[in-house]
Every structure is written in structure tokens, then in C-alpha cells.
Amino acid sequence: MDTTETLNGTYFYHGNDNLTKEELFWLIFLESFSNHAGIEIETAATIFVGRPIIPKRKVLGSKGDRTSIASKMSRRIFKDAKLPNNLKIPTIAYGQVRNSNQIGTIVGRWVPYLGYPQAIIICAIVAKDTRSKYNLIAYPQDRIAWTYF
Structure with a gap:
């Protein structure tokens, strides 16, 4: 066979x-x-590094007692670099939308949100590949008619 x-x-x-x-x-x-498992590693990594897991000192007016790896590293890499013309970009921190013009803050807060679309794209690619290959092999009466893939 x-x-x-x-x-x-x-x-x-x-x-x-x-x-x-x-x-x-x-x-x-x-x-x-x-x-497609090689893509999964980067997706999981971007989601993981954005989770607030590192304890930080409590400061008056701060919302949380933890920060993320992405936040610490991006602030360390970009230091005090700011966007030109005092341009502010919205970010999500502790369930609230906050505007920031510091590049390190923006990168640190947006990194985990890059992983979620990657995960969705991987699922769509796997579903399309599965449907195509299955329909190529299966009897006509067993084929799957997914119109949205």
C-alpha cells in the first residue's frame, strides 16, 4: 500500500x-x-514575557505589585527614549488605557498582544492545511465543506 x-x-x-x-x-x-510547531514557540514566548510575574516595590499611586519581563527589558534597552513631538500612544496597563510617549513603556506593554494574533493565525493555517489534505484523501461523501477557510 x-x-x-x-x-x-x-x-x-x-x-x-x-x-x-x-x-x-x-x-x-x-x-x-x-x-507548524516552530511558530508556536515564539507565540507562547511573546504571551509569556508580557505576563506580570516579577515582583516590584510598591510605590504610592501604582496599581499592581508585579511587572513583566517585557516591561523590564524594554525599559532597560530603550532607557529614556521618547517619541518625537511628544506623541503619545495608548497602551493597556492593569485593565486601563494609558497614554505614553516612552518607547520602552510602549514596547513592554504591547509585546503580549503580539502573541495572541500569532496564535489565531497558527490555528487558521493548521485548520486550512488539515481541511485541504483531508478533502484530498477522503471519499466525496466524507469531505468537509468549510466555506470560511
Whole structure:
């Protein structure tokens, strides 16, 4: 048998025989997901470094008692660099929108929000790859008609 064939109404895929249509779908999904796993590391990292996990000293008027790795590192890298013409960009801190013109503050607060769209994009790519490969292999009556992918 080849790597992809059908036999008596069941499927054979990469050494797995007698697969139902559901088992075939999940095998293809897992294969596609593992192919995109390299992207997952960066996505998880950007989300993780934005979480407030580092204790900080309590200052009068401060909202939280923790800060993030992204915030500490970006403030250290950019020091007191500011945007030109006193331009202020909105950021989210402790559930509130705050404006800032310091580059380190802006970068530190926006880093975790870069990871969430990456995670959504990865899920969409995996779903599209899974659907395409599954529909290529499956019987016509077993194919999936997802119009939004």
C-alpha cells in the first residue's frame, strides 16, 4: 500500500490502517499542527514575557505589585527614549488605557498582544492545511465543506 489509500471503506495513512474518517481527520490535524510547531514557540514566548510575574516595590499611586519581563527589558534597552513631538500612544496597563510617549513603556506593554494574533493565525493555517489534505484523501461523501477557510 501507498502512504495514502482506501480499503473497504476505511483509510490507510502513513502506516495506520483501518482508519475511520474521524481518525483520519485527527491524524492529519496532528501532522499539520506539528509542522507548524516552530511558530508556536515564539507565540507562547511573546504571551509569556508580557505576563506580570516579577515582583516590584510598591510605590504610592501604582496599581499592581508585579511587572513583566517585557516591561523590564524594554525599559532597560530603550532607557529614556521618547517619541518625537511628544506623541503619545495608548497602551493597556492593569485593565486601563494609558497614554505614553516612552518607547520602552510602549514596547513592554504591547509585546503580549503580539502573541495572541500569532496564535489565531497558527490555528487558521493548521485548520486550512488539515481541511485541504483531508478533502484530498477522503471519499466525496466524507469531505468537509468549510466555506470560511
